[in-house]
Amino acid sequence: MEKRRYDACMAVPNLATILKRILKQPTAPFHEYHVRAEIEALLKDCPHVKLKRDKFGNLLATYKHGKTKASPAWVLAAHMDHPGFVKKPGAKKTEWEFLGGVPPELVEQGVARGLRSKPVGEIATWNFPTQISFEKVEAAACDDLIGCAVIIATLWELASLNLSTTCHAVFTRAEEMGFLGAWHCAQKWPFGKKDIFLSIETSRPVNGAVMGGGPVVRVGDRLSVFDSDAVSILTTTAKEQGIRVQRCLLDAGACEATAVQAAGFRAAGVSIPLGNYHNIDSSKQIAPEYVMMNDVRSLIDLLKALVATQHDGIGERTIRERVEMRMEEHAAHLKAAAKLFK
Numbered sequence: 001m002e003k004r005r006y007d008a009c010m011a012v013p014n015l016a017t018i019l020k021r022i023l024k025q026p027t028a029p030f031h032e033y034h035v036r037a038e039i040e041a042l043l044k045d046c047p048h049v050k051l052k053r054d055k056f057g058n059l060l061a062t063y064k065h066g067k068t069k070a071s072p073a074w075v076l077a078a079h080m081d082h083p084g085f086v087k088k089p090g091a092k093k094t095e096w097e098f099l100g101g102v103p104p105e106l107v108e109q110g111v112a113r114g115l116r117s118k119p120v121g122e123i124a125t126w127n128f129p130t131q132i133s134f135e136k137v138e139a140a141a142c143d144d145l146i147g148c149a150v151i152i153a154t155l156w157e158l159a160s161l162n163l164s165t166t167c168h169a170v171f172t173r174a175e176e177m178g179f180l181g182a183w184h185c186a187q188k189w190p191f192g193k194k195d196i197f198l199s200i201e202t203s204r205p206v207n208g209a210v211m212g213g214g215p216v217v218r219v220g221d222r223l224s225v226f227d228s229d230a231v232s233i234l235t236t237t238a239k240e241q242g243i244r245v246q247r248c249l250l251d252a253g254a255c256e257a258t259a260v261q262a263a264g265f266r267a268a269g270v271s272i273p274l275g276n277y278h279n280i281d282s283s284k285q286i287a288p289e290y291v292m293m294n295d296v297r298s299l300i301d302l303l304k305a306l307v308a309t310q311h312d313g314i315g316e317r318t319i320r321e322r323v324e325m326r327m328e329e330h331a332a333h334l335k336a337a338a339k340l341f342k
């Protein structure tokens, strides 16, 4: 059978379509099935991509084309849940429970303002329309459906360009409840030992990060600092490609990189600056979340370059090499000064 490959008649979904289709899915912690089904539908015809579900219900994808083995391979990760209402398990009559990090009094005010959507099965979300313009994306749940959409768009772009590389993706469950899906994934770790987990998030911009300033290469989050080499590969790739990024400590929250790193694997994180994080606006009202489109596009460009590049000789010398060169370079000074130390 002839291998499926990109040709002119293949229907490549564009970014706006991917965003629209993912962002309109209702989701909540533990109830990520609508999002997962849509990701599967969007990727099922993507050349070189194979999909798999793990026992926890996370969705795994591998893009593999050609013989070049990327080492380390990247594992792009985004979570499929968002704070929202779910039916209380075991309750006799319908009782809604809000899951995720939003202060209860703000949830109550939101409900009182009539902002809770009609239930979709066992889920209810904040009732805001999805609005996608050239500049901005606004939706009930950008965190982390934007991350999911970015990964889907990246995989499609790799396929469209027919790029030879290997990379993985994982779409996780129940991040908002303490990284449960990512933790399961790290316990099983179906990837190479040295492969790097890269959390693709949307986050509140802090410590100098700004909306529209480019994706943020996180040096860490509220709980841990990330793999130093991975962070430097990210910033070097951005520089080489002329992609504007912001290198910051985003410590207003924690992300799945922290969980995977705690489980013993290399991890780092990239975030798109997020407005109205967890649906809270500057006047402490429930509101739609939003991100800037140029940050989204830049992140896709960065990820594409990242997974398509060999990082062994990335152009910059390692810290060890640099210090050793300096040691040789300044040998005469060292020797001259040495005799003055008594």
Ligand SMILES: [Zn+2]
Pocket: 079, 143, 144, 175, 201, 202
């Ligand atoms: Zn998130």
